[in-house]
Amino acid sequence: DELIGKAQSKGQSTLTEAEAKELLKFYGVPVVEEAVAKDAEGAAVKASLIGFPVVVKGLGANITHKTERGLVRLHLKDEREVLVAAGEIAKAAGNDLEGFLVQPLVAGRREFVAGLVRDGQFGPVVMFGLGGVFTETLQDVSFRIAPFDEAEAGRMLDELRASALLDRFRGEEAANREQIIRALGGLSRLGVEHPEVAEVDINPLIVEPDGWVTAVDALVVLGEKTKPVPGQERRDLSFLDAMLAPKSIAVIGAKRASDDSWQNLMVIIKNFGYQGRIYPINPGADEIEGLKAYPDLVSLPEKVDLVIISIPAPRVPAALQDCIASGNRNVHIFTAGFKETGEEEGIRLQKEIEEIAERGGLRVIGPNCMGIYNPKLRLTTWIPAPAESGPVAFASQSGGHTGDLALCAEQVGIYFSKAISYGNALTLGSTDFLEYLAHDNETKIIALYLEGVRDGGRLLRQIKEINQKKPIIIMKGGLTESGARAVASHTGSLAGGEHIWEALFRQSGAVKVTSLEEMADVILAFLHLGIPQGRRVGVIGTGGGMGVSCADTFTRAGLEMPTLTEETIRKLREFIPAAGNITKNPVDAGIAFSDLGMLERALRIVSADPLIDMIVLAIPFDWFFDIAQGGYMEKLAKYLGGPAREHTSGKPYAVSYRCYRTDSGIKEAEVSFHRGLIGDGVPVYDSLVRTAFALARVAEYHAFQRGGHL
Numbered sequence: 001d002e003l004i005g006k007a008q009s010k011g012q013s014t015l016t017e018a019e020a021k022e023l024l025k026f027y028g029v030p031v032v033e034e035a036v037a038k039d040a041e042g043a044a045v046k047a048s049l050i051g052f053p054v055v056v057k058g059l060g061a062n063i064t065h066k067t068e069r070g071l072v073r074l075h076l077k078d079e080r081e082v083l084v085a086a087g088e089i090a091k092a093a094g095n096d097l098e099g100f101l102v103q104p105l106v107a108g109r110r111e112f113v114a115g116l117v118r119d120g121q122f123g124p125v126v127m128f129g130l131g132g133v134f135t136e137t138l139q140d141v142s143f144r145i146a147p148f149d150e151a152e153a154g155r156m157l158d159e160l161r162a163s164a165l166l167d168r169f170r171g172e173e174a175a176n177r178e179q180i181i182r183a184l185g186g187l188s189r190l191g192v193e194h195p196e197v198a199e200v201d202i203n204p205l206i207v208e209p210d211g212w213v214t215a216v217d218a219l220v221v222l223g224e225k226t227k228p229v230p231g232q233e234r235r236d237l238s239f240l241d242a243m244l245a246p247k248s249i250a251v252i253g254a255k256r257a258s259d260d261s262w263q264n265l266m267v268i269i270k271n272f273g274y275q276g277r278i279y280p281i282n283p284g285a286d287e288i289e290g291l292k293a294y295p296d297l298v299s300l301p302e303k304v305d306l307v308i309i310s311i312p313a314p315r316v317p318a319a320l321q322d323c324i325a326s327g328n329r330n331v332h333i334f335t336a337g338f339k340e341t342g343e344e345e346g347i348r349l350q351k352e353i354e355e356i357a358e359r360g361g362l363r364v365i366g367p368n369c370m371g372i373y374n375p376k377l378r379l380t381t382w383i384p385a386p387a388e389s390g391p392v393a394f395a396s397q398s399g400g401h402t403g404d405l406a407l408c409a410e411q412v413g414i415y416f417s418k419a420i421s422y423g424n425a426l427t428l429g430s431t432d433f434l435e436y437l438a439h440d441n442e443t444k445i446i447a448l449y450l451e452g453v454r455d456g457g458r459l460l461r462q463i464k465e466i467n468q469k470k471p472i473i474i475m476k477g478g479l480t481e482s483g484a485r486a487v488a489s490h491t492g493s494l495a496g497g498e499h500i501w502e503a504l505f506r507q508s509g510a511v512k513v514t515s516l517e518e519m520a521d522v523i524l525a526f527l528h529l530g531i532p533q534g535r536r537v538g539v540i541g542t543g544g545g546m547g548v549s550c551a552d553t554f555t556r557a558g559l560e561m562p563t564l565t566e567e568t569i570r571k572l573r574e575f576i577p578a579a580g581n582i583t584k585n586p587v588d589a590g591i592a593f594s595d596l597g598m599l600e601r602a603l604r605i606v607s608a609d610p611l612i613d614m615i616v617l618a619i620p621f622d623w624f625f626d627i628a629q630g631g632y633m634e635k636l637a638k639y640l641g642g643p644a645r646e647h648t649s650g651k652p653y654a655v656s657y658r659c660y661r662t663d664s665g666i667k668e669a670e671v672s673f674h675r676g677l678i679g680d681g682v683p684v685y686d687s688l689v690r691t692a693f694a695l696a697r698v699a700e701y702h703a704f705q706r707g708g709h710l
Helices: 002-009 017-026 040-050 079-096 132-138 150-158 177-193 240-244 265-271 313-326 344-360 399-410 430-438 456-466 481-491 498-508 516-528 544-556 566-573 596-608 627-641 643-647 666-679 688-707
Strands: 035-037 054-059 072-076 099-104 110-119 123-130 141-145 197-207 213-215 219-222 248-252 277-281 306-309 330-333 363-365 371-373 389-396 416-421 445-450 472-476 511-513 537-541 614-620 653-658
Touching: 002 017, 002 219, 017 054, 017 177, 017 197, 017 219, 035 040, 040 054, 040 079, 040 099, 054 079, 072 079, 079 099, 110 132, 110 177, 123 132, 123 150, 123 177, 123 498, 132 197, 141 150, 141 456, 141 498, 150 177, 177 197, 177 213, 240 363, 240 430, 248 265, 265 277, 306 313, 313 330, 313 344, 371 399, 389 399, 389 430, 389 516, 399 416, 399 445, 399 516, 430 445, 430 456, 445 516, 456 498, 472 498, 472 516, 511 516, 511 688, 516 688, 537 544, 537 596, 544 614, 544 688, 566 596, 596 614, 596 627, 596 643, 614 688, 627 643, 627 666, 653 666, 653 688
Parallel strands: 248 277, 248 306, 306 330, 330 363, 389 416, 389 445, 445 472, 472 511, 537 614, 614 653
Antiparallel strands: 035 099, 054 072, 054 099, 110 123, 110 197, 123 141, 197 213, 197 219, 371 416
16 A cells, blocks of 8 residues: 555556566565666676676656667676666666666566456456467457456466466476466455556566566556446345336327337337336327326326336436426336437437436436336337246347347247346446346346446356356347447447456356347257256267267367267167167167157167266258158157156257258248247257257356356
8 A cells, every 4th residue: 555655646657667566576476586776886786696697677657668668688697788788778768767677587488477457347357368479469368357266366377278388398397376376366356455556467477497487577557546336235126126017107208199110119018918007198198099198297196117208318308307306216218319329419418317317316227228028017118029928037238139039039939027128227237137137036047138337346246146046148249349339339338348258257157148049049948958967968860970060069069979888889789780870979870760669768878878968869850851741750749848858867958950951841840840849848959059059058057056167
């Protein structure tokens, strides 16, 4: 504290290198032993005491990027060379020079980098990676959101593509991992304890031939002490019970025209069969859709559970004032035209409504969002929307994604308890809805589409806790550079960097998907697959090419396909001939698919193998369609959806099929096959890639819950 405070009192934006190393040494970073000299002669004396060869650097509060400025001299062999080097450095540094830093020359062929950055969404974030000249070029780095423990720090080392450089290397000893782990843990503590430290850069961390690790250069950038993000503390969200399951709704901007377009929320709500009371608010109408209309909220006979605002953006501030005056605090602003536009007027309007909402204690979903979907109450603000409810909840910054996922998921028999499109997140955001859904008895699986988040630390803590009981599946928009630009224009959120969001997934165990289709596939597996005890898959299919594809596809997805035990292979060979059939894994057994008795036997034998954790049946639909004019596939679907469960040794199983034919009747049969299995609770996918991805994500989730890391 004293060192940083002293530097800030002098107006320094950075610590000197000597000050930086003093601070970092206190936090467990293994810094090089060095000496500070005021002048060239002093530098020569210090060098003699240290022992040659040495390194001499210019020192000063305003000196950064020393190499680029020519303020570093290496391999100095005697006092004369030190004097000459100091003179050259002094000339290059000019008035920025405050002294010289003298270090022993640390030799080592392996260089790493460690650092700390303060992210706008997640706060202090620690980095470790390949250092020296390769830092920016290869970007072989790993991140963690602080705070974290030593076990997490150790995993950062293993995640590098070049992690082998930490082992014994070309006659040199393995790097001292404990030193690096302590350093990363120290950076984590530094970031948490000193919010005024904006950035730390330690590059390089040199691994010496004996494995000792030394930080030879360091930069500490100071900033203003960051303020806690509003709403970090857990707050009372009981109002969401009424807001997300309202018994009464007022619609400001209810249209007199009885059109059924997506903008006529009044008609959409009414036609979907909403079970509560609806109050149209329109000063120019006496009646709308057979319901008495009111000029304003103050005129209503009761306070409502939810006010929906669907009027032009410039009129929204006045509508919010009406909410305050009438005591209606739960608000959904459907209207767009605010911060997400990126334009001056939209930004001004958002600031204005934010001030009104804060002053009046309003709880706002939006603006720029579709709002609430609660099929159990027959409530939606968009069309089309499935009427059936289910155990999945979805909170999304994108209204389009909210509606699209509901329709995409319906195709595979997935239905929602609630879905919330919250747009610009004026007062309510992802962490609020996540906290609510954690305790919602109707929700068993939580899906999120995120573009940005106000308080990343809170999000991480929530996911760690909730994910143990309810799987959390996240699609993060804006991870690429162009995607981040689209995010800024879409909801006005600042998207976090890809590396930092990857750290969130690694630390929390949340399931990462990159599309709505992947999200639906993974949800389907969570609903029906069961709990695999590992990543080892046994595949029963037919065709040599299928076998190779399975091995490649499942391995790339992060699953394993071990060779079956000799005992398993022997039992399979008793009824599956060797000619044209492989039984090692995958089991290439077309003959088994032609006889359900054989298939049952194969399923029982393979699933009993101790090396197998889950089963996949890979079916070439178009090969077997012609048997009994499609009747066999119907019979197979009924078997797989029912009796087959008794012969999987209690292990999870899924069905993967492919169908390339387009001739008469086959597509209809394919749809029937797919729907039949879905209806019986069997996860089924129309490609190996989709199957492998979904199963891998479920296996990773349960592995994390057992071991605490991916």
